[in-house]
Amino acid sequence: MKPNSFKNFLAEVGDISAFGWRFFTEGFKPRYEFGELLRQCYFIGYKSLPLVGITAFIMGLVLTIQSRPTLVEFGAEAWLPGMVSVSLVREIAPVISALICAGKIGSGIGAELGSMKVTEQIDAMEVSGTNPFKFLVVTRVMACTLMIPVLAILADIISLYGGYMGANIRGVVNWDLYWYQAFDALSFSDLLPAIVKTFFFGYAIGVVGCYKGYYSSKGTEGVGQSANSAVVVASLLVFIIDLVAVQITDIFQLT
Template sequence: MAEQAITGWRKWAEDIGEQCVFFARFFRNIFTGSFEWSEFVRQCYEIGYRSMMLVGITSFIMGLVLVVQLRPSIVALGAESMLPKTLTVSFIREIGPVITAIICAGKIASSIGAELGSMKVTEQIDAMEVSGANPLQYLVVTRILATSLMVPLLAVIGDVIGLFGGFLALNITDNISLPLYFHKCIASLDFSDFLPAVVKTIFFGFAIGFVGCYKGYHSNKGTESVGIAANSAVVTASLWIFVIDAIAVQITSLLFYK
């Protein structure tokens, strides 16, 4: 029993060590060799454009549902006019970035984990390595940078679409015009609401790309490993999103909301 626990801890420690080495190799490869622009652009398209519909629909529904759920409490408090502000601040600061990141963890981290895992199983990564090419530069650097760029963009787009969802819900019960609604939304926003939210989505994107690449790149050789890599990438990336969010909220509170 104790031996199993020790083995488990040793494996965990080894995994952490491997992740640190992988991170260092990723970082070194950003600055050495030629950057794979065409692959980076392709990944931005795959990751960003192809996730836009999913993020848009989810954010729209979240905005709509949030207003429907909030309205009775806000009306009871007699602060109906505060509804656009409440929605905007909660959506921009927290709900939008986290929902977008969780959606991306499910879609992108799993897809990267499965893709690289399957490349590992079919010896494509080994083939790149023995040919003298740099698989880290081609496969890993491009994907991690693409997620770090695209997840914040998706979060911003998701925020805007979520506010539209909120408008639809609000417009069913209250007669408010779109320009007035958005005027209220924007007027309620501070720089300190927007900037930390965008910055944390960069870290969310990085975590999604990094975990997906690490799990896929280090999967075992066997078809079962592809599924394990994809599954493990989603679980680990989702966990990291909440950890990063908790840290980001603490830092933001200290810096902006004293």
């Protein structure tokens, strides 16, 4: 990495951090844009549910099918629901949901705000005496922060159902027994950190998508770049947050 590009990278990290902090300094002061927040929750949450749901179902199904032979080899087939549920709830469902959202929502926000920027719609809000940051950024970041945990919880449930289907392809597991074994293996310390980190995933996806769109430039080319880099940076941040989260849960002996 050349010194200049490293300097630019650090400058951008600083800018994104300042942008993310602005969410807290401006987001909790009136005027509150509840209507726009609800609209964004609908688009970010409800409209992403089919994609997240299908992906979660497939992940649960595939993980169960692929784990089964190894467990059978050790005569531990009865552990299948428990092992799958811990993997899905702790890691796979939250991270996969966040990555899907980084792709779908991050690019959507980056492209939408980017095109608003290049067609002067953000300037138009500003000259009409309205704070565009509050209307466009605060609502989207808030909606991402609130909706991605909801999507992750639903992904947990759907992927566990996928696991049940997977467990019944080769073997036979009773519905009640599957769920009993799945939940028996889970503890509160599995669920809580997994859900808490999804709030950070949502916040990061929202901030990066908005930042890239809000400071988009160079016409339509800039809009494409905004959408693209929003996905790349948001996906990378999801993994970095996941890495930090696992260290923290390890320190507090929650693993």
